[in-house]
Amino acid sequence: MMHRHPILRAVSKLLIAPIMLFALYVQFHGDYGPGGGFQAGVILAVAFILYALMFGVETARRVAPMWMLRFLTAFGVLLYGGTGVVGILLGGAFLDYNVLAADPKAGQHIGILLVEGGVGITVASVMIVLFFTFAGRK
Amino acid sequence: MDNLLQIIIDHYNYWIVIILMMIGFYVVIARGNLVKKLVGLNIFQTSVFLLYISVGNVMGGTAPILVSEAAEARPDAQVLYTNPLTSVLILTAIVVGVATTSLGLALVVRIKESYGTMEEDEIIDMDQAEDKAERDRLRGPTPEEIAEGHPS
Amino acid sequence: MTLVIDVFLFLFLMITAVAMARMNSLFGVVMMSGIYSLLSAALFMVMDAPDVAFTEAAVGAGISTVLMLGTLALVGRVQKPALRRHHFAALGIVIVTGIALAYGTYDLPAFGDADNPVQTSTVTERYVDVSGREIGIPNIVTSVLASYRGYDTLGETVVVFTAAVAVLVLLGRARRRGVTGEERESDLQ
Structure with a gap:
């Protein structure tokens, strides 16, 4: 796929790493500026989709195998729910982050980090799975 | 006259949202192509997002991000923030919207594969023809057909 | 100034939507829907909702366009021209609904009004005033999203x-007709 477009291939190779970096920035900077798990997940998925568009879905499936994506899809939700359950185990309510650390504010930070991480993982892997499923069908 | 102008300035945003919503609605009910219908639903959906964000907007306000670290300790009453709640509702709705749209697209792909078409009227015609054949089969031959000597 | 950009x-946005409704080439419609998303993202930005604008630009203009193009590659890109007789009935329904909704907007608060019930509600006040102290992060949207409305x-x-x-259940496997064992095997991976 796309063997006849050397410029597109070169440019997309250059772009994929910065896109992933930007996704991580959006993920972890969501506390301070616009951003968060939903946006970061989508941007991370875009990096994989660009790779799949340039080098073919089969090649991209070797980079991000389907079994791993399926696992990550569920894992993100589990991480989210698990953070809630840990809150219960530590004596708080479901999704109560105050009890995650000695200082309620630090607890909130940890809780939001984990929860946003869960959202990011799920959204990214879901978007990649959707693209692979549509594009991989003959 | 001033009154009318004021009403327009106060409400034009909602009216345009309604126009967009109705364009989406029109595409959904007047177009037979299933992909086109999904696009119409997307137009409708985006207009709802715009309505929510319009309601949450404050003239002269700023994005709902606290302006300085000092604001953490001292709530600053002077700064007007746009409503954070509408933003939260809509940003999750956008991501859920694309997930549900893709489910709709998957259904369209399957429909196309089994019917060979994705035009609503053709699908309905095929379904009705199949129903009719099924009814005829269950009812068995009519007395006229038996009299003519064609058992089935 | 904001008002002019807004208008x-x-x-x-309206021109794009009308063009999408009138076009018969599905490929064109999908490309227009990308433009539509990008324009609405710009509008969200003008209306001071950067988080939403960000999401719409990434999701609406990026992912959903790509997914729709992927679908068109599978189902074909031409639609039958719409039947004339449907037009007028649909147009009538749409116009009546639109007028009813527009009548309803007279009860809505003025656009951008700071005394809007949405703004003066105790929930909003609490999010804006207390979240900085309670959660300790500047972005109120993130604190509401992840903490206050965590269940949601x-x-x-x-x-x-x-x-x-x-989607995996519907499309995850190759077509039943003419599938060899090998293809199934590769599809499962």
Whole structure:
């Protein structure tokens, strides 16, 4: 796929790493500026989709195998729910982050980090799975 | 006259949202192509997002991000923030919207594969023809057909 | 100034929507829907909702266009021209509904009004005034999303997950007709 477009291939190779970096920035900077798990997940998925568009879905499936994506899809939700359950185990309510650390504010930070991480993982892997499923069908 | 102008300035945003919503609605009910219908639903959906964000907007306000670290300790009453709640509702709705749209697209792909078409009227015609054949089969031959000597 | 940008963006948005309704080439419609998303993202930005604008630009203009193009590659890109007789009935229904809704907007608060019930509600006041002290992060949207309304976001994440599962159930395997064992094998991986 796309063997006849050397410029597109070169440019997309250059772009994929910065896109992933930007996704991580959006993920972890969501506390301070616009951003968060939903946006970061989508941007991370875009990096994989660009790779799949340039080098073919089969090649991209070797980079991000389907079994791993399926696992990550569920894992993100589990991480989210698990953070809630840990809150219960530590004596708080479901999704109560105050009890995650000695200082309620630090607890909130940890809780939001984990929860946003869960959202990011799920959204990214879901978007990649959707693209692979549509594009991989003959 | 001033009154009318004021009403327009106060409400034009909602009216345009309604126009967009109705364009989406029109595409959904007047177009037979299933992909086109999904696009119409997307137009409708985006207009709802715009309505929510319009309601949450404050003239002269700023994005709902606290302006300085000092604001953490001292709530600053002077700064007007746009409503954070509408933003939260809509940003999750956008991501859920694309997930549900893709489910709709998957259904369209399957429909196309089994019917060979994705035009609503053709699908309905095929379904009705199949129903009719099924009814005829269950009812068995009519007395006229038996009299003519064609058992089935 | 904001008002002018607002009005022009809305105008472009309407033109795009009408063009999408009239076009018969599905490829054109999908490309227009990308433009439509980008314009609405710009509008969200003008209306001071950067988080939403960000999401719409990434999701609406990026992912959903790509997914629709992927679908068109599978189902074909031409639609039958619409039947004339449907037009007028549909137009009538749409106009009546639109007028009813427009009548309803007279009860809505003025656009951008700071005394809007949405703004003066105790919930909003609490989010804006206390979240800085309670949660300790500057972005109120993130604190509401992940902490105050954590249940809601959990539900949304589960919806996204469920949609992916449903798509995999529908399209995850190759077509039943003419599938060899090898293809099935490669598809499962």
